[in-house]
Amino acid sequence: xxxxxxxxxxxxxxxxxxxxxxxxxxxxxxxxxxxxxxxxxxxxxxxxxxxxxxxxxxxxxxxxxxxxxxxxxxxxxxxxxxxxxxxxxxxxxxxxxxxxxxxxxxxxxxxxxxxxxxxxxxxxxxxxxxxxxxxxxxxxxxxxxxxxxxxxxxxxxxxxxxxxxxxxxxxxxxxxxxxxxxxxxxxxxxxxxxxxxxxx
Amino acid sequence: xxxxxxxxxxxxxxxxxxxxxxxxxxxxxxxxxxxxxxxxxxxxxxxxxxxxxxxxxxxxxxxxxxxxxxxxxxxxxxxxxxxxxxxxxxxxxxxxxxxxxxxxxxxxxxxxxxxxxxxxxxxxxxxxxxxxxxxxxxxxxxxxxxxxxxxxxxxxxxxxxxxxxxxxxxxxxxxxxxxxxxxxxxxxxxxxxxxxxxxx
Numbered sequence: 416x417x418x419x420x421x422x423x424x425x426x427x428x429x430x431x432x433x434x435x436x437x438x439x440x441x442x443x444x445x446x447x448x449x450x451x452x453x454x455x456x457x458x459x460x461x462x463x464x465x466x467x468x469x470x471x472x473x474x475x476x477x478x479x480x481x482x483x484x485x486x487x488x489x490x491x492x493x494x495x496x497x498x499x500x501x502x503x504x505x506x507x508x509x510x511x512x513x514x515x516x517x518x519x520x521x522x523x524x525x526x527x528x529x530x531x532x533x534x535x536x537x538x539x540x541x542x543x544x545x546x547x548x549x550x551x552x553x554x555x556x557x558x559x560x561x562x563x564x565x566x567x568x569x570x571x572x573x574x575x576x577x578x579x580x581x582x583x584x585x586x587x588x589x590x591x592x593x594x595x596x597x598x599x600x601x602x603x604x605x606x607x608x609x610x611x612x613x614x615x
Numbered sequence: 616x617x618x619x620x621x622x623x624x625x626x627x628x629x630x631x632x633x634x635x636x637x638x639x640x641x642x643x644x645x646x647x648x649x650x651x652x653x654x655x656x657x658x659x660x661x662x663x664x665x666x667x668x669x670x671x672x673x674x675x676x677x678x679x680x681x682x683x684x685x686x687x688x689x690x691x692x693x694x695x696x697x698x699x700x701x702x703x704x705x706x707x708x709x710x711x712x713x714x715x716x717x718x719x720x721x722x723x724x725x726x727x728x729x730x731x732x733x734x735x736x737x738x739x740x741x742x743x744x745x746x747x748x749x750x751x752x753x754x755x756x757x758x759x760x761x762x763x764x765x766x767x768x769x770x771x772x773x774x775x776x777x778x779x780x781x782x783x784x785x786x787x788x789x790x791x792x793x794x795x796x797x798x799x800x801x802x803x804x805x806x807x808x809x810x811x812x813x814x815x
Contacts, residue, residue: 494714508774509767515722517767521660549760550661550753552706552713581660583653583764585719 474613475519477510478503481607490539490599494591497530497601499609514587516611518580523614526576528588531606533569537561538595545591546576549584560592571606577614586611620744624758628734629765632726634798636733637805638772641812646768647735653764654742662690662749669693687745694748701751715755719763773801775813780804 422428429436451463462470482500489495496514510516518524530544539561546553553576564570578586588609592599601607629650631639636646643649666689673679673693683689693699706713740761747757754760777800784790784803794800804810 496718505774508771508778511722511766511770513722515719515763515767517763517770519767519771521656549763550664554713581657583657583767584760585763585767587718589714591714 473507475507475509475524476610476612477505477516478610479505479510479608480605481601481603484533484603485601486534487597488599488601489542489590489592489597490534490536490595491597492591492593493597494543494589497588497590497607497609499607501604516586518582518584518586518613520613521582522580524578524580524586524611525614526574526578526586526609526611528574528610529571529606529608530574530588530590531569531571531602532560532564532592532599533567533602534598534600535561535564535568535570535592536595536598539592539599540594542572542590542592542599544572544574545589546574546578546586547589548578548580548586550579550581553578561595569602622742622744622747622757624740624742624761625736626739628737628739629761630728630732630734631765631769632728633731633733634773634801635726635769637801638769638776640772641776642768642772644812649768650735650761650765651740654740654761657760657764658742658746658749661753662686662746665690665693665749665752690749691745694745694752701748702753702755703751706755718759719766720756720759722766723762773797776801776804780807780810783807783809 417432419430420427429439447463447465449465451461453461460471460473462472464470479499480501480503481498485495485498488497498514499510500513502510502512507519509519516524526546528544528546532542540559542557542560544555544557555572555574555576557572560570560572580586590601639646639649663686666686673682683692700708742757750757750760777797781800784793784807794803
């Protein structure tokens with residue numbers, strides 16, 4: 416018995432003495448004339464096109480936006496959880512359509528966030544925006560949003576964070592504005608957007 | 616079998632709706648086995664994180680002359696130290712105190728679970744105290760974490776089921792109308808002769 420390299424369907428399958436090899440090691444390059452497809456029978460997973468473009472159709476990642484203005488969420492020091500009703504993408508079905516991302520696998524996740532405040536008063540001198548994960552909370556503090564608001568009493572802040580998450584951990588976005596009354600709203604659409612991606 | 620001092624979670628079980636149960640079964644063959652494994656993995660990850668975080672401090676502490684050679688005893692030693700704080704204790708010591716984490720308990724409670732339901736773990740979930748404490752080194756509320764894991768998997772099963780079968784239904788000439796609710800669509804999908812849960 417020797418080596419053979421194809422199964423009965425003509426697909427590449429490395430066999431040693433009739434037994435399918437558990438792994439293969441190449442000491443040089445593997446040069447494919449077409450796509451390399453890994454996972455789920457080639458339909459998803461990692462795909463490398465013949466032009467070298469790498470796509471990962473099932474890689475956990477989401478992009479969501481606010482579907483409506485959220486009114487009177489904060490302003491008096493009480494906090495609220497932001498809601499994202501519009502899903503642009505949710506590649507692995509990990510966002511619940513409302514507020515919560517659940518990590519499907521343990522890893523480091525890059526989160527980017529745009530928060531558009533409106534209805535700010537001059538007295539609103541402190542706001543916090545938090546990535547609230549199961550293992551830790553990343554708190555971003557913004558001083559004097561009331562002082563830096565535009566003529567529409569609005570301002571927009573961008574945050575990023577890489578969060579270590581275990582499988583089945585959750586993450587939400589919480590906001591809290593202080594030193595005024597509870598009249599701070601959060602705008603609808605792409606100005607209020609949250610994106611997350613599994614880095615590895 | 617859990618040995619030692621035991622924390623008993625969800626003494627009367629975890630109730631899910633029939634639809635939630637179908638969504639779970641779409642993605643895992645045995646929801647109780649999946650959740651048990653998820654908790655076990657969470658314990659392992661947090662115990663390892665705890666040890667990795669504390670190892671340099673233990674090595675630098677001249678009062679520590681020897682360390683246990685197994686991870687469970689090492690974690691117990693760390694958590695018995697005067698300078699150790701749980702996540703809740705650390706959050707309370709912050710100025711200002713860190714507010715509560717992801718409110719998965721409220722998300723779970725927001726769903727009415729009457730009519731036909733399924734009770735997972737009807738006798739509750741047993742977890743060794745030391746294992747629960749490893750999670751609580753990082754997580755504010757263990758029950759809340761379990762709710763988050765459960766709801767995340769329900770959501771994932773639901774979205775993957777609909778993403779897979781909605782196009783099939785739209786292309787099926789024998790189907791003339793579709794239910795206008797998510798629950799109705801899920802029941803329609805499950806009733807199809809070609810329905811298969813993920814993995815067959």
